[in-house]
Each structure stands twice: as structure tokens, then as C-alpha cells.
Amino acid sequence: MASIAHPSTIFSSIPSPTVKATRSISDPTQHCISFLKSCSNTKEFLPIHAHLITTNLIQDPLIASLILQFFVSIENVDYARLIFSQQCMPETKVWNALLENQLQDQDGWPKQVFLTYYQMVSQGIMLDITTFHFLLHACCKDFDILQASEVQGRILKSGFGISRSLNNNLMGMYSKDGRLKEVRQLFENFPDRDVITWNTMISCYVRLGLFTEALDLFGKMLADGIKPDEITMISLVSACSKLRDLKMGESLHLYAEENGLDTSGSLLNCLVDMYIKCGEMRKAFKLLGSCESETTDVVLWTTLISGFVKVGDLTAARHLFNQTRKKNLISWTTMISGYVQGGFYSKSLELFREMRLENVRPDEVALLTVISACAHMEYIILGRSIHGLVVKYGMIIDGFLGNSLIDLYSKCKLLDLANKVLEQLPGKNVVSWNSMLDGYCRSGEIEKARIFFEKMPEKDEVSWNTMMNCYTKFHLFEELFDLFREMQGSKVKPNSLTLVSLLSSCASVGALNHGIWVHAHIKRNQIAIDNKLATALVNMYGKCGSIHKAEEVFSEIKAKTVFLWTAMIAAHAMEGQPHKAIALYMEMEVSGIKPDHITFIALLSACSHGGLVDEGYRYFNKMRTVYNLKPAVQHYGCMVDLLGRVGRLEDAKEFIETMPIEPDASIWSSLMRACATYHKVKLAEHAFECIIKMDPSNASAYVLLSNIYAKAKRWEDMSWVRRKMKEIGVQKQLGCSLIEHNGTVHKFTSGDFSDTKYAEIYSMLDEIEGQKGRLHEEEEAAPSSQHSEKLAVAFGLITTPTRTPIRIVNNLRMCSDCHSDMKMISRAYDREIVLRENFRFHRFQHGSCSCNGHW
DNA sequence: GTAGGGTTAG
Numbered sequence A: 001m002a003s004i005a006h007p008s009t010i011f012s013s014i015p016s017p018t019v020k021a022t023r024s025i026s027d028p029t030q031h032c033i034s035f036l037k038s039c040s041n042t043k044e045f046l047p048i049h050a051h052l053i054t055t056n057l058i059q060d061p062l063i064a065s066l067i068l069q070f071f072v073s074i075e076n077v078d079y080a081r082l083i084f085s086q087q088c089m090p091e092t093k094v095w096n097a098l099l100e101n102q103l104q105d106q107d108g109w110p111k112q113v114f115l116t117y118y119q120m121v122s123q124g125i126m127l128d129i130t131t132f133h134f135l136l137h138a139c140c141k142d143f144d145i146l147q148a149s150e151v152q153g154r155i156l157k158s159g160f161g162i163s164r165s166l167n168n169n170l171m172g173m174y175s176k177d178g179r180l181k182e183v184r185q186l187f188e189n190f191p192d193r194d195v196i197t198w199n200t201m202i203s204c205y206v207r208l209g210l211f212t213e214a215l216d217l218f219g220k221m222l223a224d225g226i227k228p229d230e231i232t233m234i235s236l237v238s239a240c241s242k243l244r245d246l247k248m249g250e251s252l253h254l255y256a257e258e259n260g261l262d263t264s265g266s267l268l269n270c271l272v273d274m275y276i277k278c279g280e281m282r283k284a285f286k287l288l289g290s291c292e293s294e295t296t297d298v299v300l301w302t303t304l305i306s307g308f309v310k311v312g313d314l315t316a317a318r319h320l321f322n323q324t325r326k327k328n329l330i331s332w333t334t335m336i337s338g339y340v341q342g343g344f345y346s347k348s349l350e351l352f353r354e355m356r357l358e359n360v361r362p363d364e365v366a367l368l369t370v371i372s373a374c375a376h377m378e379y380i381i382l383g384r385s386i387h388g389l390v391v392k393y394g395m396i397i398d399g400f401l402g403n404s405l406i407d408l409y410s411k412c413k414l415l416d417l418a419n420k421v422l423e424q425l426p427g428k429n430v431v432s433w434n435s436m437l438d439g440y441c442r443s444g445e446i447e448k449a450r451i452f453f454e455k456m457p458e459k460d461e462v463s464w465n466t467m468m469n470c471y472t473k474f475h476l477f478e479e480l481f482d483l484f485r486e487m488q489g490s491k492v493k494p495n496s497l498t499l500v501s502l503l504s505s506c507a508s509v510g511a512l513n514h515g516i517w518v519h520a521h522i523k524r525n526q527i528a529i530d531n532k533l534a535t536a537l538v539n540m541y542g543k544c545g546s547i548h549k550a551e552e553v554f555s556e557i558k559a560k561t562v563f564l565w566t567a568m569i570a571a572h573a574m575e576g577q578p579h580k581a582i583a584l585y586m587e588m589e590v591s592g593i594k595p596d597h598i599t600f601i602a603l604l605s606a607c608s609h610g611g612l613v614d615e616g617y618r619y620f621n622k623m624r625t626v627y628n629l630k631p632a633v634q635h636y637g638c639m640v641d642l643l644g645r646v647g648r649l650e651d652a653k654e655f656i657e658t659m660p661i662e663p664d665a666s667i668w669s670s671l672m673r674a675c676a677t678y679h680k681v682k683l684a685e686h687a688f689e690c691i692i693k694m695d696p697s698n699a700s701a702y703v704l705l706s707n708i709y710a711k712a713k714r715w716e717d718m719s720w721v722r723r724k725m726k727e728i729g730v731q732k733q734l735g736c737s738l739i740e741h742n743g744t745v746h747k748f749t750s751g752d753f754s755d756t757k758y759a760e761i762y763s764m765l766d767e768i769e770g771q772k773g774r775l776h777e778e779e780e781a782a783p784s785s786q787h788s789e790k791l792a793v794a795f796g797l798i799t800t801p802t803r804t805p806i807r808i809v810n811n812l813r814m815c816s817d818c819h820s821d822m823k824m825i826s827r828a829y830d831r832e833i834v835l836r837e838n839f840r841f842h843r844f845q846h847g848s849c850s851c852n853g854h855w
Numbered sequence B: 001g002t003a004g005g006g007t008t009a010g
Helices: A007-012 A017-022 A028-038 A042-055 A061-073 A077-085 A091-104 A110-122 A129-141 A145-157 A164-176 A180-188 A195-207 A211-223 A230-243 A246-258 A266-277 A281-289 A298-310 A314-323 A329-341 A345-357 A364-377 A380-392 A399-411 A415-424 A430-442 A446-455 A461-473 A477-488 A496-509 A512-524 A531-543 A547-556 A562-574 A578-590 A597-610 A613-625 A633-645 A649-658 A665-678 A681-694 A699-711 A715-728 A758-772 A788-799 A816-828
Strands: A736-741 A744-749 A806-810 A833-836 A841-845
Touching: A028 A042, A028 A061, A042 A061, A061 A091, A091 A110, A091 A129, A110 A129, A129 A145, A129 A164, A145 A164, A164 A180, A164 A195, A180 A195, A195 A211, A195 A230, A211 A230, A230 A246, A230 A266, A246 A266, A266 A281, A266 A298, A281 A298, A298 A314, A298 A329, A314 A329, A329 A345, A329 A364, A345 A364, A364 A380, A364 A399, A380 A399, A399 A415, A399 A430, A415 A430, A430 A446, A430 A461, A446 A461, A461 A477, A461 A496, A477 A496, A477 A744, A496 A512, A496 A531, A512 A531, A512 A736, A531 A547, A531 A562, A547 A562, A562 A578, A562 A597, A578 A597, A578 A613, A597 A613, A597 A633, A613 A633, A633 A649, A633 A665, A649 A665, A649 A681, A665 A681, A665 A699, A681 A699, A699 A715, A736 A788, A744 A788, A758 A788, A758 A816, A788 A806, A788 A816, A788 A833, A816 A833, A816 A841
Parallel strands: A806 A833
Antiparallel strands: A736 A744, A736 A806, A833 A841
């Protein structure tokens, strides 16, 4: 408390009336108020009391109420009443002034108002309409249903009868707390409604998201002969914003203009917001242009910033933000959250720091926004310190704020902390559980995730999709489809994201029949195929070797995104159709779509699969010179692959040595594979050394080198490699092949004996060996007759009808023996064999392969 | 009685 001068000095310095006019700071009333507020005992009070009586200041209700407050605080109400009996003011008025004073006190607690109220009741003080207004106001500040109904009951008993303004106030109070039932009851039971009664009812609907009800009520209001005002329109136009109902919004705009309502104030902001949210930027700006002078209204500016954020134009949003003269917390939060929504998390945190440097104190919304940014970046240290800030500010953690914290700890894989917040969270909802579920999923705790998922009190589409994405991510194909079937039996309908997840899983294991089934499901349920779903379908068909179906889906989409184009280009690349990929790329350029990094990976890999060196160089240079895209290590990898495939090994080596970024192990592996093809032992050894320097236990490098030595018949070197592998414990990556049959995906690994049909499979393999009509060369590792793709093809020959294609997905590139054996099998058994390696297909038919020897 | 900012799957 600031030091207050002794009363005697205050009184001696009371200025004359003329001075008072010029020096309002020393207003005697203000002095008295300050002094009264600091009074702590009766002894201090008495001198000023005498002064107040002589100057008649005691008749000032505020002063009187402070005296009252003083005596209430020292629990001597009797003395207070004695004092008041000497003055002419009715007691209720003074008590009301006290209530008003307590309400205005920024740091005050609405509970204080109720303490005063209980004192009034126990003292038998009469309550009037003003008292009730203050009480309702306090109820709004800190809603408590018991207190609210106590006040409502007191109003009914007071004998005034319920006035329209009290009724409106009661409605407003319940509306703020979202109590539709109470508001409706007060509305229905009060026939003498004015515009405020209607507005309160309408805004209650809008607040609760019942937009259509709000608009319906507007019709009834007109029918009732009540003229709407600007505030009515504000509620209704904001309902149209939320509904994205441009037509209704425009007709409300027209109504306002025709009925002479003021559309230059707050209503203007709402209309601008509505036009922006409905995607009518031009109309919004036309409306702004019609304003007479340049407005500096911070709400309007913020509306515009938010509009640009919604349409994804963050540059424009930031430009406006920088020009906003009187930024407040909401403008800052709008811009910060804009960056979060656009995925520019670092930018959002940067701006938050700037905000704090400007001494703007964040509230719950601002903090949960930056917590969400920290969560996405997995910035746990900053995230925890913001959690600390939440505690420091004494914020109550519930609802949104709590959910953002669960999300933070989940994304950072701190499951205990996430659980702790969850347990202590008062208003848990499906978002809280979803965030926790996501924590288990991304930590790889699949079992725990499933148990948690089963126990969730409520599941929405996010819950199902989170669990399903988890299965997709961990390649649990069976579990994924089982869960999908379960989902179809539940109340929640699969959405396009569910289907994207299923399709991407089908794509990764090459499960064409499952993919076709998902596509049929989409058609059957008349789910709209948007760009994202089309991309997933094209990707699935492309990766399952069904290029014509991919083209079909692709051609049906009119406005294609870069992702869709890229998926189609990649499909051609995988098929080894470089010219089609290039033609498509050119078509894309013509249609005005800019390629991205991924497009160029697809395009360069197409060139590589077709051995198109000149084209490869051309596009590699083009990405930088025309599109200003910096080639990443994958792009350099494609180029090395391309040069290696056509046998320009020295060029490839030089390319690696002059590339501006550090080559990684995969680049040297590319070169090594080419060395294996072209029997360049020396260069292979150099590449090997480079790989081992970076990654001493790189399994594929050892295996490749060993194979290269074997091919060169350098047995001693080969066994050295083998010994070395044992010494450092290098584990060979197991070859693995997938084949879809009868609703499941079968997985084979080299020398695998686990399949129930293994006896039949191995006798089939013997038969194949017999077909070759020659003995096998000496094999260094597992004989190629037991390579996983052979097992899979044998399985396919046994289990599928004659002449149907056999589709296999490999995790590794196949060896040359398998490649020639597949050609032979395709002729001997008259089967098309479609085999997918990591990034390309081989189609074996009538004894030849679509790759034309470029494997 | 009214307008601008908020959490989760990809």
C-alpha cells in the first residue's frame, strides 16, 4: 500500500475551488477515498469522519460506501449504521454503492460481493432492483449455479415482480454459462419481450453453435413485430460466418442497409469477417473500400489478419499485423496461432517471444497456442517452461489448455507426465483421450495404445483413425483391417482420412485386392474422391502395379494438386516408363502447377530407370535454375543411380566427389551396386571404405562387397569380408517378400520354413530347379533357390489359378539369379509375374522382363 | 444484449 499522508496534512492542502479546476489530481474526494481505503482502525478513522461531515462529503455515495466497507471490514456494522442514521441517504443506496465499488475493483473477488449481500440480508436491509443488477453482474463474473438460483429466488420473493431488465439480465447470466434450458424458460415465460430479450436469446443460440435455431428465431422476431438492431445483426452475421452461409449473410447485409441500420461500426467487422470466411475476399475489401476514412479499429484489423490466416496467406496476414497500430493480446494471438495453423512453428515461437518483450501478458489461449507449437516441434524444454508459466499465473488448467498440455507431453513421448495431466484434468473430453492415445501410438506402445483405446469412454473419428494410423505405421496390416471392420460396426463412420490410411497400408505391402476393395467401398458409400483421396488411390494402384487403374483415377480429377501429379509421375517411374513420366511432367508444367522436391525425385528416378542421362541432367539442373529448389541428398542419389545404371561409373564417382552437400551412405551404396553390375571391384572397394567410415556396421555394404568378390572369384577376399562381418557382428538385412492371398498378406523370408504350406512350396521349388535344366553355380550365401521371392513365387504358383498374374513385393533389390529365374518361370508356367522392388517394378512375361536388363 | 484469437489423427 502506498504511504498516505496524515489526514491533517490532507485537509490543510485542500485547494480552493479555482485551483481544483486546474489541478484535478488533488481532488479532495480522491484524497478521502485513498485515505479511507487505507484506514485500518477506528482511531485512524475518527478525524476524517469529522471532516467528512463538515464538508458534507459524507453525502457522496462512494464515500459513504467506503465508510461502510471500513466498518464491515472491522466487523462493526452497528457503528456504521449509527453513522448512517445521521445522514439523509437511504441505507440501500449506500450498500449498493458499496456493491458497485466492489464490483469495479479489478483485483476484487466476486465472492466479496456476495459476502456483502449476505450482510445486507442479515441486517434486514431492503434490496432493490439496483442491488439485484449488481448481484447478477457478480454472478456473471464467477458463475455458480447455487448462487445464481439464490439470487433468482430472492428476486421473485422481493415483491417487485420481475422487471424486464432483470429478466433480460438473468437470461444473459445463464447464457454466459451456456445454460440453454434456463435461458429458454425465462424467454418463453416472459411475454413482454423487447429487442434485448430477443437478442439475448439469439446470441445464446449462436454461443452454443445452434446457428440455424438462431436464424429461425430471427424470423419469429420479425413476425412478432420487433425491430432488430445492430446487435441482432452482429449475432446473426457471425452465425452465417460460422455456417459459411454466404447467401444468408448477404441477405442480412441487405436487410441492415435497407432498414437504416448502422453498418459502419461493429457490424462492419462482422460483415467483413463473414465475407472472408465465406471465401469472398473481394466483397470484403469492397466493403472496406466503401468506408469513408482509414480505420484504426484493432478488432477490424484482427478480423482481417484472421481472414488471411484462414485462406493460408500468412504473408498478407503478417503484413497487416505489422501495420496494426494498437496491437492487443488478441491480435498477437491471432498472428501466433496463424503461424501454428500454417505449420510455421518456429515463427510462431519467435513472435511469442516478441510479444513477451513488448510486455503483453499472455492468457490461457495464447499459452495453449504456443504449447501446441512446442508440441509439434517436440520442444520439451520450452514446453515445460510454458507449463511453468501457466502455473505461475495461477491459471486453472481445464478444457483446451489441459488438452494442449497432454498433447505436448504425448508428442514428446513423456507418457507419465501426459497421464498425470489427464488424471488431474477436470473437464476431460474425447480430445484429451485422443491426445493420450496418440502418445502411446507414437511411442510405439501399440499394446498399451489398444488397451487405452478399448477403455476410452468416448471414441470419435480421430480416435479410430489414430489407432488405425498406428497399425499402418508399424505395418500391422491384419490388425489394421480387423480394426476397420470393427469400426464399420460402430457408430463412427470412416472418413476420407480413414480410407487414406487403409490405402497407404495397401500400397506399402502391395495388397492390390485389399486396395480394390477399399476403392469399391468408397464408390459404394458415395464418398467424394477429393484430391487427397485420389492421391492415395493413385499411389496405391501405382505401388500395386496397376498403372491403368491409377491413370483412370487420375484422369477423373479436374483440379489436380502437385501431390496428385507427383503420385502419377512416380507410378510411371516405378513402371519403368520414363517417357510417360516426362510427358506427364510437361503437362503439369503447362497446367501451371509448380513441381516440388518430391516431383523431382519421381522424375529423376524415372530417368534413372530408363537410363535417360541427358534428360536426368536437364531436370536436375532445372529444379535449381527454374524452380529455385535446392537438390537434397535424394536427388543426388538419383543422379548417381542414373550414371551407375548406364555404366558411367567414373562420372558417377566424380559427381559424388563434387557435390556440394555431404554424400551419405546411400549415395555410395548406389555406386557400389552399379560396380557390382559392371564388375568394377576397385571402385567398389573405394565406395565400401567411404560407407564404412560413416557407418561402420552397414550390413548391405558388407553383403555387396562379398558378392562382388564372389563374382570376381576372389574367394580369399570374400572370406575376409565374411570374417569381418562376424567379428563386428554385422547383421545381414533379411530379404523379405510379400504376397497377397485370400484376404491376407503372406510374408516370406529367405530359407523360411514357417508357412503351413512349406512342404508343397519346397517341392515346387525343386520342380522349378528342374525346369532350369542345369545345375546351380556355387552359391556364396543362401542358395538363390531359397531367396524369399522364390518362396513367394512358388507359393503363388501353388495357390492361385493358372494364368493369373502373381504379384510380389520385395523389400530388397533382387539378385541377378532370381531375375533370370523369374524370366524362366514366367515362360515355363505361362504366368505374368509382377515383382516390386523398393522403387520399381519388374514385369516378367513370356520369358522376358519389362526392365530390359536395367535392374 | 454485440464483433476479432484456442486443443486431437494426416
